[in-house]
Amino acid sequence: MMDTSSAARSTRQELMVIEAARRLRDGDVVFVGTGLPFLATTLAQRTHAPNLAMIIESGVIAPLVRRTPISVSDPKVMHRAVKLGTLREVLGTLLQRGLIDVGMIGGAQIDRFANINSTWIGRPGETRRRLPGSGGGNDMASHCRRLLIITPHERRRFPERCDYITSPGFLDGVGGRERAGLNPQFEVAVVTDLGIMEGDPATCALRITGLMPQVSVEEMFSQTGFRPEVASAVWVVAPPRPDDLRLLREELDPEGVYLKTESAGAVSG
């Protein structure tokens, strides 16, 4: 079944989106942020998860998105939704209320304990770069039981400790969420163009559990600012099916808004 010739033709970025999509299940209620998360969630909805419900923070409930929108307020995001509501309705009565299965988010900085920074790069007193801020990110990380983070894998994006914790992962490690008053039931997976890191249930630290084809653990180490542990069995991400690539290239992102021009420095709020 595997078409290795088309697998060879896919980029790591495409495979990252496809792998993130695979992690969504049919019937999941997914709170989705803008950018690559949109693309991955839409791909899942168009393939193995037709009953997946997308929730978008501007107030859009369960749309059937065709082309990938460029913004949570892009009119395309509303296509065939069941309800166009309010921000409080989705962030409050769905997300905080506990009715969301998965949060799908991008991130500027992600640290060892899966804390996310989208506010400030640099510490107070240093020259600092201001980022867009939390948006709904803090709310997603606070209330989702499963968090999927999709991001290009660059060393500067994975510091030992975030300069600023915008959205809580496991905070300072085991028991961190519970001490802070957050729901301790929390799983996190980071899908990148080099591989997969997931929260280790024993230590709460991100560890390498999967690799993109032709990527070594050493390459992951060299592109990660902290030294992650490596799971005892590391699997290789399966190549894409031709249909996945066709959908991505011809239907979901035909103008290459995300898959050709996605700037490594871009962050989304």
Added chain:
Amino acid sequence: MSAAEAVTRFVRPGATLGMGAQNIGRVPMALTHEIIRQRIGGLTVVGCNLSIGMDQLVAAGLVRRCESGSGNLERFGTTFSWRRAIESGTLEMEDYSHLSMVSRFLAGEMGVPFMPTRSLLGSDLLPGGPGKAVIVDNPWRPGERIVLVPALQPDVAIVHAQRADPLGNVIIEGFATHDPEMIRASQAAIVSCEELVSTDEIRAHPERTTISFLHVDAVVPQRYGAYPTSVYGYYDYDADHLGAYQAAAKAGSPTIDEYLQRWIRDCAAFDQYLQRAAGSDRLAALDRSMAEVMG
């Protein structure tokens, strides 16, 4: 009422100004331009996502402080004037999440001093300082931590909607973001709209009314009043003009000053800007683009 009259009457120097909608959708651009033309400064701008409207106010030197969940235009980049002003220390920024901001408006519209939320816990969005969010014990379950965010009642809210009647009954279609909570929380609200409808029409379909006239102080009919952002059911966003603004904002002075002069201050009113920046063919194309989205 004209935009000029409404802004003169309800937006005071030093006011806390609530801005509606977000990113590239339904941003109150006509009312924003009028504030810039009238040079009403010392503003505290509040909202959930603040985007191009807020950024233009900052570029015009009219904003002292922002309280919001984010500043950016997503794919079109960050809010560059906002970023530059924060980094150079000329703009105070108080960060919240989007849910905690809308919870503040919810407290404001309910007439209570705060609202609890489970967001912010454990993050650097806490602890705040005086007047900011605090963590308390749940009175009924001691040991359970909960965050209280302070109520927010802006002095004036500016929002762009699809339709309104002369009394101030407002119909928002498409996603509504934080606008209902914010309008009802505000001391005064100015709503610009694509179409002015009769009160008879409102009364014929009261279930369609998003906000009643009791919460609205001025209605400003302004076709394309959110341009270059989109209005659901009416027109798409204009990527070219958004891009032109972003390029100017990113470049900083003097390019951004020239943008403000040419597209805002040199225009007597918003209709003149629409003719200069887009023209009727371009606007008709944006209408068609939205019609395609509506399918």
